[in-house]
Amino acid sequence: MKASISVSVNGTARAAEVEPRLLLVHYLRDALGLTGTHIGCDTSQCGACTVLVNGRSAKSCTMLAVQADGAEVTTIEGLASDGELDPVQEGFWNEHGLQCGFCTPGMIMSVKDLLDRNPDPSEDEIRSGIDGNMCRCTGYQNIIKAVQAAAKA
Amino acid sequence: MAVSRMVGARVRRKEDPRLITGAGTYVDDVRRVDMAYLELVRSPYAHARINSIDVSAARDMDGVIDVFVWDDIKDDIGPIPIDAAPSPDMLKPWRQALASGKARLLGDAVAAVVAEDRYVARDAAEAVEVDYEPLDAVVDIEAAIEEGAPLIWEDLGSNMAFRLEPGSEDIDDALAEADNVFSFRYVNQRLIPNPMETRGVVVEPEGGGGLTMWTSTQIPHMLKDRLAAALSIPSNQVRVIAPEVGGGFGCKLNVYPEEYCTALAALRSNRPVKWIEDRSESFLATTHGRGQVNYIDVGVNNDGKVLAIKTKIIADLGAYYQILTAAVPTLSQLMMTGPYDIKAASSELICVFTNKAPTDAYRGAGRPEATYFLERALDQTAQKLGMDPAEIRRRNLIPADQFPYAAPSGVEYDSGDHVTALDKAMEAIDYEGFRREQAAAAEEGRYLGIGLSSYTEICGFGPSNTLGMACWESGTVKIDRAGKVTVLTGASPHGQGQETSFAQLVADDLGVPFDDVIVLHGDTTIVPYGVGTFGSRATVVGGTALRMSTDKVIEKAKLVASHLLEAAPEDMVFQNGAVHVRGAPTQRKTLAEIAEEAHEFQNIPRGVGVEPGLEATSIYDPDAYTFPFGTHIVTVEVDVETGKVSLTRYVAVDDCGKVINPMLVDGQRHGGIVQGIGQALFEGAVYDEDGQLLSGSFMDYAMPIASELVWMETDRTETPTPANPLGIKGIGEAGTIAAAPAVVNAVVDALGSLGIEDIDMPLSPQNVWHAIQSAANGA
Numbered sequence: 031m032k033a034s035i036s037v038s039v040n041g042t043a044r045a046a047e048v049e050p051r052l053l054l055v056h057y058l059r060d061a062l063g064l065t066g067t068h069i070g071c072d073t074s075q076c077g078a079c080t081v082l083v084n085g086r087s088a089k090s091c092t093m094l095a096v097q098a099d100g101a102e103v104t105t106i107e108g109l110a111s112d113g114e115l116d117p118v119q120e121g122f123w124n125e126h127g128l129q130c131g132f133c134t135p136g137m138i139m140s141v142k143d144l145l146d147r148n149p150d151p152s153e154d155e156i157r158s159g160i161d162g163n164m165c166r167c168t169g170y171q172n173i174i175k176a177v178q179a180a181a182k183a
Numbered sequence: 184m185a186v187s188r189m190v191g192a193r194v195r196r197k198e199d200p201r202l203i204t205g206a207g208t209y210v211d212d213v214r215r216v217d218m219a220y221l222e223l224v225r226s227p228y229a230h231a232r233i234n235s236i237d238v239s240a241a242r243d244m245d246g247v248i249d250v251f252v253w254d255d256i257k258d259d260i261g262p263i264p265i266d267a268a269p270s271p272d273m274l275k276p277w278r279q280a281l282a283s284g285k286a287r288l289l290g291d292a293v294a295a296v297v298a299e300d301r302y303v304a305r306d307a308a309e310a311v312e313v314d315y316e317p318l319d320a321v322v323d324i325e326a327a328i329e330e331g332a333p334l335i336w337e338d339l340g341s342n343m344a345f346r347l348e349p350g351s352e353d354i355d356d357a358l359a360e361a362d363n364v365f366s367f368r369y370v371n372q373r374l375i376p377n378p379m380e381t382r383g384v385v386v387e388p389e390g391g392g393g394l395t396m397w398t399s400t401q402i403p404h405m406l407k408d409r410l411a412a413a414l415s416i417p418s419n420q421v422r423v424i425a426p427e428v429g430g431g432f433g434c435k436l437n438v439y440p441e442e443y444c445t446a447l448a449a450l451r452s453n454r455p456v457k458w459i460e461d462r463s464e465s466f467l468a469t470t471h472g473r474g475q476v477n478y479i480d481v482g483v484n485n486d487g488k489v490l491a492i493k494t495k496i497i498a499d500l501g502a503y504y505q506i507l508t509a510a511v512p513t514l515s516q517l518m519m520t521g522p523y524d525i526k527a528a529s530s531e532l533i534c535v536f537t538n539k540a541p542t543d544a545y546r547g548a549g550r551p552e553a554t555y556f557l558e559r560a561l562d563q564t565a566q567k568l569g570m571d572p573a574e575i576r577r578r579n580l581i582p583a584d585q586f587p588y589a590a591p592s593g594v595e596y597d598s599g600d601h602v603t604a605l606d607k608a609m610e611a612i613d614y615e616g617f618r619r620e621q622a623a624a625a626e627e628g629r630y631l632g633i634g635l636s637s638y639t640e641i642c643g644f645g646p647s648n649t650l651g652m653a654c655w656e657s658g659t660v661k662i663d664r665a666g667k668v669t670v671l672t673g674a675s676p677h678g679q680g681q682e683t684s685f686a687q688l689v690a691d692d693l694g695v696p697f698d699d700v701i702v703l704h705g706d707t708t709i710v711p712y713g714v715g716t717f718g719s720r721a722t723v724v725g726g727t728a729l730r731m732s733t734d735k736v737i738e739k740a741k742l743v744a745s746h747l748l749e750a751a752p753e754d755m756v757f758q759n760g761a762v763h764v765r766g767a768p769t770q771r772k773t774l775a776e777i778a779e780e781a782h783e784f785q786n787i788p789r790g791v792g793v794e795p796g797l798e799a800t801s802i803y804d805p806d807a808y809t810f811p812f813g814t815h816i817v818t819v820e821v822d823v824e825t826g827k828v829s830l831t832r833y834v835a836v837d838d839c840g841k842v843i844n845p846m847l848v849d850g851q852r853h854g855g856i857v858q859g860i861g862q863a864l865f866e867g868a869v870y871d872e873d874g875q876l877l878s879g880s881f882m883d884y885a886m887p888i889a890s891e892l893v894w895m896e897t898d899r900t901e902t903p904t905p906a907n908p909l910g911i912k913g914i915g916e917a918g919t920i921a922a923a924p925a926v927v928n929a930v931v932d933a934l935g936s937l938g939i940e941d942i943d944m945p946l947s948p949q950n951v952w953h954a955i956q957s958a959a960n961g962a
Binding site for chain 1 (some may be wrong): 195196198199200202203204205206207208209211212214302377378379380381427428429430432459461462463677678679680846847849850853854855856857858880881882886887888889890892894895918
């Protein structure tokens with residue numbers, strides 16, 4: 031038994047027949063080949079799989095593909111436009127906000143949502159804003175700098 | 184030598200454009216045509232006899248390609264290798280790719296299922312029926328070696344894997360000479376490394392019986408050799424690729440059963456096969472770190488001078504050896520006197536099997552454990568003597584004029600200026616000012632504390648001969664016909680940024696633009712044999728190999744230029760990316776011009792001993808270890824009602840010798856410090872008496888998150904090492920080594936007035952609250 035979904039991913043309309051149990055992250059990665067969205071846990075804590083669903087951050091490992099029916103999904107691959115990096119991406123690059131890079135796409139998508147809601151966050155607001163995203167490499171300090179740089183851009 | 188432009192500069196990373204756009208390829212992003220998926224059936228018991236395994240239901244499911252257990256593969260695969268053998272008498276149980284007869288840890292893999300997709304593979308794994316007979320589990324490491332403890336390896340007759348006797352016979356005499364002897368016990372709890380990318384493997388069979396493996400590893404070449412040997416495939420037909428690797432921290436410095444099983448699955452089905460570790464699975468199946476109980480006797484005079492220490496380390500190996508399991512605790516022994524001039528020291532090491540995941544390297548690997556027991560013991564000693572903790576350190580730190588310094592452990596420290604680092608950290612945090620603030624706060628009933636940690640660490644592995652394993656590194660520098668530079672390194676960076684720092688180094692050495700240099704790594708077919716990235720060694724050892732190669736390339740360029748410029752080779756001068764005739768700077772050829780001529784090879788006379796091309800490969804095996812050092816100081820406030828610890832300031836002064844890219848160095852320190860804070864405050868593998876892992880997911884295992892942390896104020900001193908021509912000591916592990924004792928010292932300092940002398944890590948609100956209650960109740 032499969033279900034039909036229509037979803038806009040990075041501005042492109044997609045239609046698919048999916049198993050009802052298929053996770054959104056597997057749909058993005060395996061069906062669409064958008065492997066920039068990563069899977070770092072199975073309990074919805076780490077945030078590596080964060081994407082934007084209708085403009086708000088969502089953990090795509092905790093959402094079924096069928097729940098995204100009719101939604102607009104933005105992944106890390108959809109962030110740069112016409113070869114121009116998004117200011118959040120620039121911030122991460124300039125401030126050394128990443129090391130191994132595995133948490134980075136999810137972290138960047140969470141930061142997109144954070145800055146959308148709060149364009150000039152304090153350090154504490156940034157810290158709590160990225161609490162749903164784990165990073166094992168950076169100690170978060172340069173991520174905070176990256177967010178601050180992006181907020182100023 | 185070119186004018187230095189890049190080395191020492193804050194240069195943003197070459198790695199990042201692909202990583203910030205989602206274009207990086209990690210193992211799970213590798214897709215091959217007709218790829219199948221592997222799932223492992225894992226024991227739900229820490230210790231159980233396996234009476235039978237029925238795979239028939241799984242095998243009959245639609246979409247299932249293969250199901251195998253140990254009996255199906257035992258003739259096709261060797262054991263998991265053990266590289267470290269610190270004792271000739273050590274018990275040597277061998278780990279199989281799949282357990283049979285007994286499961287010896289929670290999550291021990293007992294059967295493998297291969298299916299058309301990962302959902303079906305999961306369903307089929309659940310359909311495998313295993314009849315287990317649960318046995319008493321060995322969990323506590325001190326109980327494990329008591330008489331009558333259940334045996335994990337019955338045929339070996341003991342849970343004690345090996346014991347190394349104390350080195351010094353005279354230690355008791357040395358202790359007796361001191362005014363005081365204080366005895367302490369500390370616990371370095373088990374930690375779970377948890378890189379954000381779990382492990383994963385893809386194997387594709389190649390024609391002729393070979394295979395290609397993509398795996399999330401720190402050691403592609405070491406793995407290739409061991410994989411080929413275990414599978415009896417000629418090693419030149421095995422290709423291992425470490426693609427983008429999402430963090431390692433030591434737990435990917437290994438050879439795992441899943442790598443063997445995925446390879447077998449691919450060979451058996453003649454299809455590409457992928458295995459990706461779930462996070463919950465990773466908590467069980469990937470190596471853990473730390474896991475030591477430490478006893479230390481401190482012989483100290485009334486003036487604070489430490490004369491002798493006697494230590495006993497009981498180390499939790501887990502159920503099996505992985506490749507460096509047995510070596511890690513020996514690093515604790517090597518570092519037992521840390522940065523202090525303590526003339527007499529002895530160490531006894533007892534290594535114990537338990538029904539838990541194998542321990543192995545985890546960022547710092549043995550050195551954080553030693554630093555923890557030593558720094559805690561110094562604080563407690565100071566407290567007993569009524570001395571300030573900064574003062575006892577100052578009185579015992581090795582003076583700068585004592586280097587090179589022969590430590591009682593037998594290693595020689597290369598260089599250091601420890602007192603300067605301590606002074607700098609104390610000034611940065613305003614130590615005296617904080618003490619006044621602390622006293623004022625105490626008047627208001629607030630509990631503020633300050634903690635110091637001075638450390639040194641042994642890094643830059645090899646030398647191969649004293650280390651007991653090949654630990655050199657290769658470096659290739661190739662200038663192509665168009666003058667572009669390709670660097671190959673045997674190191675296998677996975678976040679550290681050597682694509683950038685090595686390009687800085689080579690660009691400066693050759694006097695070519697940074698953008699003209701690319702660095703390749705991690706593919707055994709592309710990169711000459713190398714050992715890998717761990718132990719803060721990649722830049723120290725791999726960087727030096729590259730310096731040797733740029734030197735050779737420059738010599739070759741001079742030789743080629745001498746023929747082009749029709750002058751004697753000894754009159755060639757290399758400067759700013761070009762060779763000119765001494766005294767005639769206009770008679771010059773750029774490196775790009777020389778490279779083109781060296782490749783075209785039409786203007787080079789015959790018979791002059793010059794080969795076409797412009798490249799060199801070098802291998803560097805260090806003659807000596809390096810010893811980074813520094814002092815970290817942290818301040819905290821403790822809420823005694825809830826037990827919650829808040830970090831208020833963190834100052835780190837580290838000395839890693841010369842620095843190629845300060846931005847990368849700071850990044851390493853930030854991450855390392857937070858992992859140390861994680862041990863001090865949050866993390867711990869908690870097992871119940873049956874060996875069930877209670878902290879087996881991110882819901883229960885508290886990883887450091889941004890809101891629990893504090894801004895890290897970083898400064899450095901710079902004491903070059905004479906051990907290598909770059910003067911580099913290494914920085915990857917410093918933060919993790921220094922941070923945990925500094926934080927615990929600060930919390931105990933805050934609570935000293937309540938009569939608390941020690942609290943075991945992690946200093947979670949619950950543990951701190953209990954310590955406060957126990958002290959209040961006089962327990």
